[in-house]
Structures are given as structure tokens and as C-alpha cells.
Amino acid sequence: MAKANNTPASVPKASAQIEWQYYPRSRKAPPLAESLVHAFVGEAGRIASESFDLASNEVLEALREPLQVIGFEVESGKHKDEKVCVPVLFGRGGAIEKSFDADAYHRAGGFVLEVEAGRGVVNHQFLKDLFQACMMYEVNYLAIAIRRVYKGARDFETVCRFFDHCTQATALNFRWKAYLLLGIDPEVPGLVFLAVSL
DSSP, X not given: OOOOOOOOSSOOOOOSSEEEEEESTTSOOOHHHHHHHHHHHHHHHHHOTTTOOOOHHXXXXXXXXXXXXXXXXXXXXXXXXXSEEEEEEEXXXXXEEEEEEESEEETTXXXXXXXXXXXXXXXXXXXXXXXXXXXXXXXXXXXXXXXXXXXXXXXXXXXXXXXXXXXXXXXXXXXXOEEEEEEEOTTSOOEEEEEEEO
């Protein structure tokens, strides 16, 4: 495997196909989040939903190499030995008693990536991803890739509004530090990216 490189050449700007916003706006995105953005920007021509109707696993496969270059383990299939398991609970003798599967995981950075190329909003999958990540051992960041537009619905905007409300709600107290929102240009419906620092 190639040596992990977590430092991007420069902070990715919103491009013709990818846009992103980091929250809170008073903080700069950490280098690993910037590298993840670069991975999506670099593969936008292969995963944009206006050109391709890809399933989540197909999007993940297109991102496999750039993710591995920056140090992510990436799911390679649905069999037990092909999945990326992240511990949740430990039992007797320190054995893993409960774990959740992630699409990709950067162990050293405590960074989980989930790719939802369809049901991210309609089935509230982004919330399931969020709550599972909250329980994962030593996970500090969560990235959710989701379509900007899915079946006519503006999924990216829906997720953005949800996290905008989370940052403003005083009654909701997750252990988050920051959020990163990344999306496909409104004229080019495709994948969006959300990273939540837990």
C-alpha cells in the first residue's frame, strides 16, 4: 500500500463540480479533511450523478485508491473479511463485543467515511451513520457522502439545514467539534460530502 499522505497541496476551493462548507465557520478544516475533499474533487468526473447512476459501492470503488493513498482502509465487499469494522463495545479480556461497519476508516486520524449514493435522506441513513459514529471507539470525525439531488429532492440542502440547526440548538449537546459540508455544483447534481468532527 502507498504511504499515507494526509497533507493536501492546498486547501480545496469550491470547484465547478464540488462545493463544501466547514463548520464552525470560525475554524479551518484539518489537513485530513482537506485531503478527503481533494479525493472527491479528483474523482468528481467519475462519480457525478448527472453522468452516472452509481450505487454507493461503485462510488466507493472509484474512490478506493485516493482514499488508500491518504491512509484510509476501504471496504472491499460484503463478506466479513472484506468489511471495515470499527469497535463500539469491549467485553471480557478486552475482546470486541460490538462493532459497526464503515465504508472507510482512517484509524490514526479517527476518521470514518460513509457513502450514501441514494437513500441518504429519504431513509434517514445520514442520521443512522451519525448516531453509529457517535458510539464508535476513538472516532473523532465522520464524513458522509450523499447526492446533491436525488429523485428531485435537494438532499444536500436538507442535510445542510439539519447540521445548521444542530450547531444553533443549545439543547442538543453532541461531542462535536466541527462540520465539513461538501457538494456538487447546483448545476451538476452529484455527490456531496459531510464531515462531522465528533
